[in-house]
Amino acid sequence: MAGDPMIRLENVKKVFPGSSRAAVTDLSLDIGRGECVTLIGPSGCGKTTTLKMINRIIEPTSGRIEIDGRDAMAIPAHELRRSIGYVIQQIGLFPHRTIAQNIGTVPALVGWDQARIDERVAELVEIVGLDAEMMARYPSELSGGQQQRAGVARALAADPPVLLMDEPFGAVDPIVRKRLQHEFHDLQGRLGKTVVFVTHDVDEAILLGDRMAILNIGGIIEQYDIPEKILAEPASDFVERFLGGERGLKRLALLPINEADLEHGPFVDVSTTPAEAHRVMEQHGVDWLGLLDDERLLGWVDGDLVDSKPLRDLDPRPFLVTLDTESTLRSALDAVVTSHARVAVVVDDGIYRGMLDLESIAEGITE
Amino acid sequence: MMVLGQTSQLVDWDWIGRNIDQIADRTWQHLSLTAVSVGIGLVISLALAIVALRWRWSYTPITWVTGLLYTIPSLALFALLVPVVGLNATNAVIALTSYTLLIIIRNLVAGIDSVPDAVLEAADGMGYTRRARFWRMEVPLALPVIIAGLRIATVTTVGLVTVTAVLGLGGYGYFILRGLNTFFWTQILVGVVLSVALATVLDIGFLVMQRALSPWARRAR
Numbered sequence: 001m002a003g004d005p006m007i008r009l010e011n012v013k014k015v016f017p018g019s020s021r022a023a024v025t026d027l028s029l030d031i032g033r034g035e036c037v038t039l040i041g042p043s044g045c046g047k048t049t050t051l052k053m054i055n056r057i058i059e060p061t062s063g064r065i066e067i068d069g070r071d072a073m074a075i076p077a078h079e080l081r082r083s084i085g086y087v088i089q090q091i092g093l094f095p096h097r098t099i100a101q102n103i104g105t106v107p108a109l110v111g112w113d114q115a116r117i118d119e120r121v122a123e124l125v126e127i128v129g130l131d132a133e134m135m136a137r138y139p140s141e142l143s144g145g146q147q148q149r150a151g152v153a154r155a156l157a158a159d160p161p162v163l164l165m166d167e168p169f170g171a172v173d174p175i176v177r178k179r180l181q182h183e184f185h186d187l188q189g190r191l192g193k194t195v196v197f198v199t200h201d202v203d204e205a206i207l208l209g210d211r212m213a214i215l216n217i218g219g220i221i222e223q224y225d226i227p228e229k230i231l232a233e234p235a236s237d238f239v240e241r242f243l244g245g246e247r248g249l250k251r252l253a254l255l256p257i258n259e260a261d262l263e264h265g266p267f268v269d270v271s272t273t274p275a276e277a278h279r280v281m282e283q284h285g286v287d288w289l290g291l292l293d294d295e296r297l298l299g300w301v302d303g304d305l306v307d308s309k310p311l312r313d314l315d316p317r318p319f320l321v322t323l324d325t326e327s328t329l330r331s332a333l334d335a336v337v338t339s340h341a342r343v344a345v346v347v348d349d350g351i352y353r354g355m356l357d358l359e360s361i362a363e364g365i366t367e
Numbered sequence: 368m369m370v371l372g373q374t375s376q377l378v379d380w381d382w383i384g385r386n387i388d389q390i391a392d393r394t395w396q397h398l399s400l401t402a403v404s405v406g407i408g409l410v411i412s413l414a415l416a417i418v419a420l421r422w423r424w425s426y427t428p429i430t431w432v433t434g435l436l437y438t439i440p441s442l443a444l445f446a447l448l449v450p451v452v453g454l455n456a457t458n459a460v461i462a463l464t465s466y467t468l469l470i471i472i473r474n475l476v477a478g479i480d481s482v483p484d485a486v487l488e489a490a491d492g493m494g495y496t497r498r499a500r501f502w503r504m505e506v507p508l509a510l511p512v513i514i515a516g517l518r519i520a521t522v523t524t525v526g527l528v529t530v531t532a533v534l535g536l537g538g539y540g541y542f543i544l545r546g547l548n549t550f551f552w553t554q555i556l557v558g559v560v561l562s563v564a565l566a567t568v569l570d571i572g573f574l575v576m577q578r579a580l581s582p583w584a585r586r587a588r
């Protein structure tokens with residue numbers, strides 16, 4: 001990371017009173033400006049403790065924590081916290097305050113005037129994808145997913161440079177969680193906050209983390225790197241075991257389709273003669289033919305039908321799954337195993353770009 | 368009916384008409400004894416609850432002592448207080464107040480305890496100071512439970528005030544005691560009915576107040 005880190009932990013240690021083992025033994029971690037770092041590790045490894053030491057909900061036993069170059073201990077805790085957005089797993093919306101009041105909590109605490117708070121709240125409701133009509137409701141009148149959004153909006157309210165999130169999407173069902181993850185990913189791309197994100201969902205850590213820190217019991221860092229690197233070269237058996245099965249699939253999910261890897265495959269223009277069509281199928285060793293009309297993808301036809309009529313008059317069947325140039329190799333693999341023809345077809349605005357088969361996907365991951 | 372005379376009538380409306388001023392006086396006495404006792408009870412309970420919340424270990428002895436007070440029969444407590452403060456309103460208020468403490472303290476502490484940890488942690492995380500968190504998060508959220516405590520304490524006190532008739536006070540209890548002595552049914556009924564009515568009105572009043580002060584809890588249902 002270039003420049004000074006936004007958050008720096010130096011030899012931080014936490015021993016809870018009455019406990020013989022340190023929850024966090026000796027942790028040093030730099031988090032860059034605008035970077036989203038995911039902390040992941042087994043239950044009880046000290047993720048939450050680490051996060052809460054950053055905003056001093058938990059005071060470290062020893063060590064130093066700097067935020068934007070300032071010693072966190074030198075700032076009164078409540079002032080420090082007003083400049084750090086905080087989202088907890090249980091959401092913790094204030095039940096006696098409306099959603100609008102909840103979202104406006106920190107702006108009100110730091111003394112914004114009401115008009116400015118209202119404006120900001122309306123803006124945030126939009127940003128996190130809540131309906132404006134929900135602003136007047138109480139938290140108990142929202143669904144779990146809506147409450148999570150309100151929780152994120154509340155954390156963002158005073159535009160803090162730093163955001164701490166402790167399993168923020170843990171309490172909602174998997175489908176809503178996926179959606180929230182992707183929305184947060186987009187949001188983070190736009191807002192560029194410095195985020196520390198605790199999770200125990202490996203896929204979430206990989207998706208959201210610019211870098212991910214894998215912690216072992218006692219807050220020991222096993223590996224701290226970009227997800228691609230961690231998946232490709234796990235630093236230890238622990239990391240490898242923690243990442244679990246399907247490491248290859250997880251890597252594929254991070255790798256975009258490389259246009260250079262695309263093949264043209266058995267795809268021909270509808271003006272092609274039957275003889276030429278047979279030659280193409282033979283060359284590729286397949287019994288089907290992709291049809292293009294001036295580069296536009298029409299679909300595919302069975303090889304047996306090629307002699308029956310001119311290609312232009314055949315009724316091509318559509319490819320069930322097509323990819324665009326932004327897709328990942330993982331969705332390409334999915335397309336291959338789903339498609340009848342065992343290929344993943346890449347289409348950009350209706351224009352045929354090329355295809356991938358199993359072999360070219362496997363090549364993509366070894367590059 | 369005429370021959371039997373007024374004493375045999377269940378309700379002698381004439382008597383009520385003639386004594387309307389006295390009924391008003393006793394209503395005022397009943398209300399003020401209740402209000403003063405519950406009011407002082409609330410102040411003492413608040414202080415004790417704050418102590419109990421701050422130093423947790425003190426909660427057990429506090430409930431033990433107030434619980435003991437609660438178990439003393441009211442007549443006995445009035446009598447016990449006579450040598451100390453005499454046969455007067457002070458005696459009544461001390462006794463009545465002591466009965467409110469247990470209920471109010473328990474509800475204060477239970478109310479504050481019922482505030483979810485996640486709310487407290489979020490409040491800390493947003494940058495509330497301890498004091499601001501107590502007054503703006505914990506107290507408002509505990510309010511339904513606290514008011515429920517005041518409600519029970521008030522209704523109980525309305526009933527107990529009638530017993531202070533033995534001290535020459537009693538509010539509506541005065542009518543009950545006199546009526547019992549003279550076998551005058553109208554007087555007994557007036558005392559009983561008005562006392563029950565007062566308790567009911569105050570009960571509903573607290574319910575309305577509780578709903579008005581915690582719209583969030585009502586809409587949640």
Ligand SMILES: Nc1ncnc2c1ncn2[C@@H]1O[C@H](COP(=O)(O)OP(=O)(O)OP(=O)(O)O)[C@@H](O)[C@H]1O
Nearest residue numbers: 016017019023042043044045046047048049050200
């Ligand atoms: N307030 C506390 N008092 C004593 N010990 C604690 C306290 N909070 C956490 N611990 C201990 O510290 C260790 C780390 O806890 P922490 O909550 O940071 O784990 P975590 O990584 O967030 O786990 P999880 O994934 O289950 O949330 C655990 O052994 C836990 O029991």
Ligand SMILES: [Mg+2]
Nearest residue numbers: 047048049166
């Ligand atoms: Mg945790």
